[in-house]
Amino acid sequence: MFSKACEYGIRAVLFIAKQSQQDLRPNIAEIAKAVDSPEPFTAKVCQQLARENVLLSKKGPNGGFYLEKDSTLKLSEIIAVIDGDSIFKGCGLGLGECSSEKPCPVHDQFQEVRDGLKKMCETTTILQLADKLQKGETFLKL
Amino acid sequence: MFSKACEYGIRAVLFIAKQSQQDLRPNIAEIAKAVDSPEPFTAKVCQQLARENVLLSKKGPNGGFYLEKDSTLKLSEIIAVIDGDSIFKGCGLGLGECSSEKPCPVHDQFQEVRDGLKKMCETTTILQLADKLQKGETFLKL
DNA sequence: ATTTTTAAAGACAATTTTATCTTTAAATTA
DNA sequence: TAATTTAAAGATAAAATTGTCTTTAAAAAT
Numbered sequence: 001m002f003s004k005a006c007e008y009g010i011r012a013v014l015f016i017a018k019q020s021q022q023d024l025r026p027n028i029a030e031i032a033k034a035v036d037s038p039e040p041f042t043a044k045v046c047q048q049l050a051r052e053n054v055l056l057s058k059k060g061p062n063g064g065f066y067l068e069k070d071s072t073l074k075l076s077e078i079i080a081v082i083d084g085d086s087i088f089k090g091c092g093l094g095l096g097e098c099s100s101e102k103p104c105p106v107h108d109q110f111q112e113v114r115d116g117l118k119k120m121c122e123t124t125t126i127l128q129l130a131d132k133l134q135k136g137e138t139f140l141k142l
Numbered sequence: 143m144f145s146k147a148c149e150y151g152i153r154a155v156l157f158i159a160k161q162s163q164q165d166l167r168p169n170i171a172e173i174a175k176a177v178d179s180p181e182p183f184t185a186k187v188c189q190q191l192a193r194e195n196v197l198l199s200k201k202g203p204n205g206g207f208y209l210e211k212d213s214t215l216k217l218s219e220i221i222a223v224i225d226g227d228s229i230f231k232g233c234g235l236g237l238g239e240c241s242s243e244k245p246c247p248v249h250d251q252f253q254e255v256r257d258g259l260k261k262m263c264e265t266t267t268i269l270q271l272a273d274k275l276q277k278g279e280t281f282l283k284l
Numbered sequence: 285a286t287t288t289t290t291a292a293a294g295a296c297a298a299t300t301t302t303a304t305c306t307t308t309a310a311a312t313t314a
Numbered sequence: 315t316a317a318t319t320t321a322a323a324g325a326t327a328a329a330a331t332t333g334t335c336t337t338t339a340a341a342a343a344t
Contacts, residue, residue, distance in 0.1 A: 001229060001232075001234060002234070002236075003301075003302090004236065004301075004302060004303095005301080005302075007235050007236035010235055010248075011235055011236075014247050027319085027320065027321080028320085028321075038302080038303060038304080039303095039304090040303065040304050041302065041304080043321080043322085044303090044322095044323095047321070047322060050321080050322090051322090057320095057321060058310095058320085058321080059309075059310045059311050059312090059319085059320050059321045059322080060310060060311025060312045060313090060318090060319060060320055060321085061311070061312045061318065061319045061320070062311095062312070062313095062319080062320085063310090063311070063312085063320045063321065064320075064321085065321085075248070087143060090143070092143060092144070092149075093149050093153055093282075094144075094146065094149035094150075094153075095281075095283065095284060096284055097284035102284075103280050103281065104280060104281060104282070105156050105271040105272075105274060105275055105280040105281075105282065106152075106217070106266070106271065107280065109262050110262075112258070112262070113255065113258050113259045113262055116258055117255045120251050120252075120254070120255055124248070124251055129247040130247075132247060133247055137245075138245050138246060138247040138249065139244055140247065141237065142237060142238055142244075145331075145332090146331075146332060146333095147331080169289085169290065169291080170290085170291075180332085180333060180334080181334090182335070183332065183333050183334080185291080185292085186292095186293095186333090188291090189291070189292060192291080192292090193292090199290090199291060199292090200290085200291080200340095200341080201289085201290050201291045201292080201339075201340045201341050202288085202290055202291085202340060202341030202342045203289045203290070203341070203342045203343065204289080204290085204341095204342075204343095205289070205290045205291065205340090205341070205342085206290075206291085207291085
């Protein structure tokens with residue numbers, strides 16, 4: 001569904017969000033350990049998210065990545081930055097031109113599924129998810 | 143969503159199904175042209191599908207690929223052969239262990255989307271889709 | 285039987301994605 | 315100011331996916 005980069009990115013942001021709620025600012029080593037992802041690759045993904053203002057970062061001792069406590073960040077924003085929006089928009093069969101006027105054979109069927117995914121990602125906030133994580137109701141690694 | 147191989151595979155099978163309804167047996171060159179896909183890559187995908195008995199093939203003059211006229215082939219079967227079933231089963235965040243007992247932060251949300259995709263792919267038959275193609279209601283290339 | 289047509293198989297190449305490593309720049313602390 | 319900690323950036327490497335080419339085997343037609 002998503003690229004590895006995107007999976008790592010979402011996992012990292014969720015951990016960062018959870019820590020940020022406790023005024024902590026994890027660095028890359030802590031993040032990669034917490035979400036069980038390769039450290040240098042995770043660094044690249046987090047840096048990309050910071051460049052795009054999805055995450056905030058601070059250099060130097062006691063620096064790291066963080067989110068505003070009242071962030072309204074949505075799942076969809078992370079996905080859009082890392083994987084682009086082809087998963088929400090693109091044709092299920094990879095046709096360049098595919099619309100309700102000139103639909104591919106699975107256009108209607110996929111539209112429904114994709115719209116469901118899109119709505120879900122646009123209405124799910126990172127803070128909501130981080131909250132459940134905080135409560136121990138969900139997990140970021142096995 | 144799907145790999146290129148899978149996209150080409152579905153498009154090829156749909157064209158083959160449409161032709162089969164008219165007792166035609168397109169060869170790779172015809173298929174690749176009809177669905178606008180790279181010929182050698184399409185050949186590999188079709189051969190894989192034939193090996194797995196999703197498609198039938200015949201060598202020699204006037205040979206090519208075909209489907210039984212009363213085939214009950216589902217979209218899900220093509221996807222399963224080419225991409226495997228991770229899209230229907232795997233964790234949205236790539237966790238190896240993710241279940242309702244030990245869910246990832248997006249487990250419930252993704253479950254719903256994935257189930258919708260799964261049900262759609264399992265209930266959509268190739269013959270249904272080929273029929274619309276035949277009627278000119280849908281298209282395989284721009 | 286020979287030739288032709290076609291799928292099958294496998295080797296090879298290019299590209300993209302994933303992953304790592306090294307150097308640089310910024311910020312803090314002492 | 316010097317030393318330390320950390321993100322940022324960029325070079326490099328490995329693996330997977332995508333794409334191509336060549337050879338082989340099967341089937342049909344002549």
